[in-house]
Amino acid sequence: MLDSPASPRAARHPSPATALSARRRRLRKLLLIAAASTAALVTVISLAVSLGPVRTPMLAAPVVLLEPIAPALQPFGLHLPDLDPSHSALISTVRLPRVLLAALTGAALACAGAVMQAVFRNPLAEPGITGVSSGAAAAAVLLLVTGVAMAHPWTLPAGAFLGALAAVTFVQLVAGVARPGSTATLLLVGVALNALLGAVISAAIANASSTSDVQHAIFWLNGDLTATSWGDVRVAVIPVLIGLVVLLGFGRELNLMVLSEDAAASSGVNTVAVRQVVLAVAALITAATVAVTGVIAFVGLVVPHLVRLVIGPDQRALLPLSVAAGAVFLVLADLGARLLFSPVVLQTGVVTALVGAPVLLLLVLHRRPG
Structure with a gap:
């Protein structure tokens, strides 16, 4: 006898038309979420650039970004509005790099956190679990308390980056x-190294020769833009963008x-x-951002959780939306740090x-x- 539409077998094996309709609904939902995420990111960046002790127009940021190609737009009858020179200088030299770095850092940390949680199948996994943050922090603190960081502006970020890579390589x-091939062993080695480097950081700060060195070290450990x-x-943009593209291509395997x-x-x-490739790339993009911002916690831990609650566990959607949500979150957090x-x-x-x-x-x- 043929199965009726309500039979258990039919429920377990939906018709091709039903499956296609479900896939289309899911695709429409994901496209809507992606469009909303992109719009939210553009809006938040424009808002963060325009707000501060000196208010500037929200359209000022796109105008500043388009200024280098303004001559190419003129044959098409497109002309950029004139900006107050002080506003243009404020945005181009102070606010825009800070906001863009916040977006890059948030995107990198959130994507790395989602990847770590998938690889370790552990909701508490986050980018620093393989020692990358502790390695960067230990190197940075040692450079700061010894005064070596003052030798050249690039000494601190370069040292932090190398420290992060050394820690990940060791793990x-x-x-x-x-x-x-054991994720549990990888996790345990990471925990042990984090504890060891935490002790090194504490000892270095406790034996710093001046209070200003201690203040600089603590300031770096708390993360700031x-x-x-x-x-x-x-420093961050090339490794982060390349790393994000690589990680987004592993959605099926991570699923x-x-x-x-x-x-x-x-x-x-x-x-x-x-596992080796995605962990190495996640560590690379984390190291590239931590090296210039310091240690910024909770982005890679919380943002993937929130995204997962909205769209589910499919990594093919979770990873790109975590990128957008992480960027939005950190831009807003940095804006709050400046204004609250x-x-x-x-x-x-x-x-x-x-x-x-x-x-x-x-x-x-x-x-x-329960």
Whole structure:
């Protein structure tokens, strides 16, 4: 006898037309969310550039960005509006690099956090779990308390970047020697290294020769975007953009790895190679941003959770939307750091902790049994 539409078998095996309709509805939903995320990011960047002790027009940021190609627009009858020279200088040299670096950093940390949570199948995983943040912090603090960081403007970001890469390399090598292919071993080695480097940081700060060195070290450890320049943006932009493109291409493989290593392997995924590549790229983009901003917490931990609640666990949608949401979140956090308690300016990392910790607690309570 043929199965009726209401039979269990028909429910388990929907018709091709029904499956196609469901895929189209999901695609429309994702396109709508993507369009809304892009619009939100553009709006937030324009808002962050225009607000401050000196107010500037919201359209000033696009005008400043388009100024280099203004001559090419004139044959088409397009002319950029004139800006107050003081506004143009303020935006181009102070606000725009700071806001763009915040967007890059938020996007990198959120995407890296989503990747870490997928690879480790652990909702508490975040970009610093492989030692990248601690490695950067230890190198930066040692350079600051010894005075070496003052030798050249590039000394601190270069040292922090190398420290981050050294820490990640150490974790990968030790875990590979101990138990190749084991995510649990990788996690444990990362936890141990974070504890060790935390002790190094504490010892270096406790034995600093001056209070100003201690203040500089603590300021860097809390993460901040004050005095951001276009040089800082240039340090981060290329590795972050290339790394994000690479990570976004692993959505299918990460979906399978979230289910189980065996399911991924049976589908033809080289789980060891994929894990090494995505973890290395996630560490690279984290190192590139941490090197110029300091340690900014909770972005990579909380943002993927919030995105997952909205769109579900599909990594092919979760990763790109985490990129947009992370950028929006950190731009808003940095804007709040500048304006909430004006004239007192908070550090950006302090604001992300003040917002991220309560949100994480709410997520934990929301997911409690019963």
